[in-house]
Amino acid sequence: MNEMTRPQLDRGEVEALMTARHRDSFRVLGPHDGPDGRTIRAYLPGAQSVEVLRRSDRASLGTLPEVQPGLFEGAVADASPYLLRIQWPGAVQETEDPYAFEPVLGELDLHLFNEGRHFHLAEALGANVVTIDGVQGVRFAVWAPNAERVAVIGDFNSWDARRHPMRLRYPSGIWELFVPRVAAGAHYKYDIMGPGGVRQANKADPMAQQAEVAPGTASIVASPRPFRWTDDKWLAGRAQRQAPQAPLSIYEVHIGSWLRSGDSHGSVWDLAVDRLIPYLTELGFTHVELLPITEHPFGGSWGYQPLGLFAPSARFGPPEGFARFVDALHANNIGLLLDWVPAHFPTDPHGLARFDGTALYEHLDPREGFHRDWNTYIYNFGRREVQGFLIASALHWLERYHVDGLRVDAVASMLYRDYSRPADAWIPNVYGGRENLEAVGFLRHLNAVVAERCPGAIVVAEESTAWPGVTQAQPDGLGFSYKWNMGWMHDTLRYIEHEPIHRAFHHDDITFGLLYAFSEKFILPISHDEVVHGKGSLLGKMPGDTWQRFANLRAYLGFMWAHPGKKLLFMGCEIAQPREWNHDAEIDWALLGDPAHAGIQRLVRDLNRLYTAEPALYRRDAEPEGFRWLIGDDRANSVFAFLRQGHEEGGKGDAPILVVCNMTPVPRHGYRVGVPRPGRWREIANTDSRFYGGSDLGNDGGAVAHDQPSHGEAQSVLLTLPPLATVMLRAEG
Known part of the structure; x- marks a missing residue:
């Protein structure tokens, strides 16, 4: 028990209790044993009387007179565990005394x-x-x-x-x-x-x-009741489903605006089980990635300024609703990735900012601890407690909620001390460099712990620079599973935004990405960042009249699904939503009544199905041997042709896929392309198909390779290239 104190407190201590300023309440409150027996002291402002009862039989051990306003103190008959019977105005409360318990953390x-x-x-x-x-x-x-x-x-x-x-x-x-x-x-x-x-x-x-x-x-206070999971089979096999040799096609979703419930009291998670999961299944996506669902004070931040890194946002429903959603995803063979933000946090006074009156989670010096771009504080990665707090948050989602992976937001802002700062607004590291060594250590620690404790889970870096070894193993690399290929995204979108007549002068925007495509394990992202803040929609980036805009979009999506790298597409892009994304409004689902928009959705569905069915399109995404240029220099015609290749096993391996993109509205007949195999090449995809809203120009199901060398190959095929289209052909020989 606590040490013996005087029967009465001095005036200073009483005043400290009354003004909520006493620094060691256990020293003065609760039971105190001395030579004359036990004294109990309780501070219960507003109470009218207090009686002490033995816990075992509820016998009275004595009363505690009110010796000062709200302060009750008195001797009791023995040292048995006890209850306090408190008479409040209009109610009686019986409870154990918090100050009668020993320290509770080990x-x-x-x-x-x-x-x-x-x-x-x-x-x-x-x-x-x-x-x-x-x-x-x-x-x-x-x-x-x-x-x-x-x-x-x-x-x-x-x-x-x-x-x-x-x-x-x-x-x-x-x-x-x-x-x-x-x-x-x-x-x-x-x-x-x-x-x-x-x-x-x-x-x-x-x-x-x-x-x-x-x-x-x-x-x-959250319920301690454990959720009854039914996804053991999924967890046992997810390592293979998320490996670099597997197909990953990710649908990025802001769960609050994908589809809004008419019942304001309904759980978004239950609605997502009923509507989103069947949609993902129909369109053939292997994964869904959610913009941050950790608790955040401002809905307009889309979750990227979170304060509750262990709590699913109450906007979307209770925690058990989120668990039901995850379990249902796994029952339908769909993986879940969460955007997770360990780089920074907002300045809201009820949050982490100056939490105990000092810069606790953040750096004190604004040159290290404040993002002027986002008006947020930067975590102090040099504190072990802060690193542990963040890693425990990551594990909370992966272990408690069975999430399959985390996409780490704003990694570049973590890696560089001078990120988005003028020369006089940052502090070099101990070696005089710009690298944030503490953040590097944190990311390596995070990835090592996840790899050890969460088999099959992945961690994805949103990293926009050329930092080396993001997805390489430690100790030299950072140890991420995948990295978003932001360079590919910027280059190819810049290319497709040009009028076709000008694309010949920007040919390298398409080819440049292949110079580094295998330096990391990449995901190709067409994310929410590309359809907000005045950037317009994906369809809105396409030039030309209405027909050409849709054709450009179809050709671009076909090129993206054929290009090395896993795929990520933001919601609404799959139906060619013309307007920019608005987090306060749901997707314009009524557009699907228009055949042109429905055709884009049908194309995305068929691309996903083709992608997961053809190993050559995914198995060697991270290996140079999985890709070969056939035509990369036809600037005049803006035509690109390449091979995707899987594993060869004595001639019985994965069939190679020929991909040809015609990025002008001019049809090209008798276009010769060298191919590595004789025999028939069957056309398995054509974004100009009438089923997608195209002109239905194609190759009558395929082409036969002739013994005429071309492009370094011993044989070649003559193809019809539809306008503004991507076609894919698979070797059948």
Whole structure:
């Protein structure tokens, strides 16, 4: 038990209790044993009387007179575990005394946290429903090492900062308190007094696993009930499904605007089970990637400025609804990737900013700790506790919610100290360079831990520079599974935006990407970033009249699906939505009544099916042997021809695929292309098909190779190239 104290507190300590400024409440509250027996002291402002009951038989052990306003103190008959019977105006409450419990976090928990290696951090910190000494309640724990006092406030104590001050576990910097009889669903925050006695804005819990629906900012005690998963078979096989040799076709979704529910109280996750999953299945996507669903204060940030890295946003439904969605995806053989943001966080006063009155999660110096582009704070990757916090968040989604991978946002901003900064606004590293060595260490640590603990899960880098070895193994590389190919995206979109008559002068925008296509394991992204902020829609980037715009889009999508690299397409692009994406409005589904838009959707469906059926289109995505130029220099005609190749096994391996793109509106008849095999080449895709809204010009099902050398091959085929179209032919010999 706590050490013996004087029967009465001095005026200074009473005043500190009354003003919520006492720094060591366990020293003065709760039971205190001395030579004359046990004294119990409780501070319960607003209570009318307090009686102490033996917990085992509810016998009275004594009453606690009110010795100061709200302060009750008195002797009890024995040292048995006890209850407090509190008479409030209009109600009687019976509860155990929070200050009668010993420290609740183990030394190993504290040690692992300070080392940045507590990978189940949400089970230690935050708010967890637990049973201690046979008493059920909630254990609250929060890291605030520079605070002078921390209290938990919530609907269970009328948000009164005087009621539940916490215990500091020195030197870990963690404050903890077990509050008996609080249950899942309780709303809470932390009242923090920083250095010098400066009280902070009430803080949401950084480790909260559930949050209040915006614009509310309270944390919620999450249910401890485990979800009953049914996806063992999926998890056992996902390593093969997500390997570099597998087809990955990813549909990127902002879950709040894909399809809006007419019932404002309905769960978006349940709607997604009913509508999104069948849509993904019909269109043949292997994965869905969600813009960040971690809790965030401002919907207009699309989740990219999150504050609750352990909580699915309450905008979309309860946490168990998200788990049901993941389980249903896996039941339909669809993987889930989440956008995850460990680079920075917003400055909202209820969040991580100056959390304990100091720069705790962030750097103090704005040259290291503030993004002027986004008005956000940058995580201090040099602190082990911060690294551990972020890695525990990643594992929370991968392990608790069975997510199949994370796409790490804004990696370039993490890697470079001078990212988007003038020369006088950044600090070099210890060697005088621009590399953020602490962030590099964090990313390597993250990827190593995920690889060790989450078999088959992938981590994808959104990295827009030429940083070497992003997807190479450690110790030389960063260890990511895949990297977004931002260069390919910028170059090819720039090319396709030109009028066809000018494309001859920009031929290298298509060919340049193949110079580095195998330096990393790439995903080709046509993401949300390309259809917002005045950039227009994907269809809107296409030049020409209406027919040419749709034909350009079809040709571009065919080229993308044939190009080395996994695929990612943002929602709405698959139906050629003409307007720019608006997060406050759902996709313009009515467009599917127009055959031109329905044709684009049908093309995406058929490209996905072809892609997953033809190993040559994916098996050697990351190997130079999987691609060969046949015609890369026909600038005058803006024609490109290349081979996609899989594995050869004594002539019985994967059939090669010939891809030819005609990026002008001029049909070309009798166009000769060298091919590596004699015999028939069957036309398996033609973006000019009438089924997609094209002119239906093609090759009558295929072509036969003749013994006429061309393009370095011993035989060649004569093809009809439709206008503004991509065609694919598979060797049948």
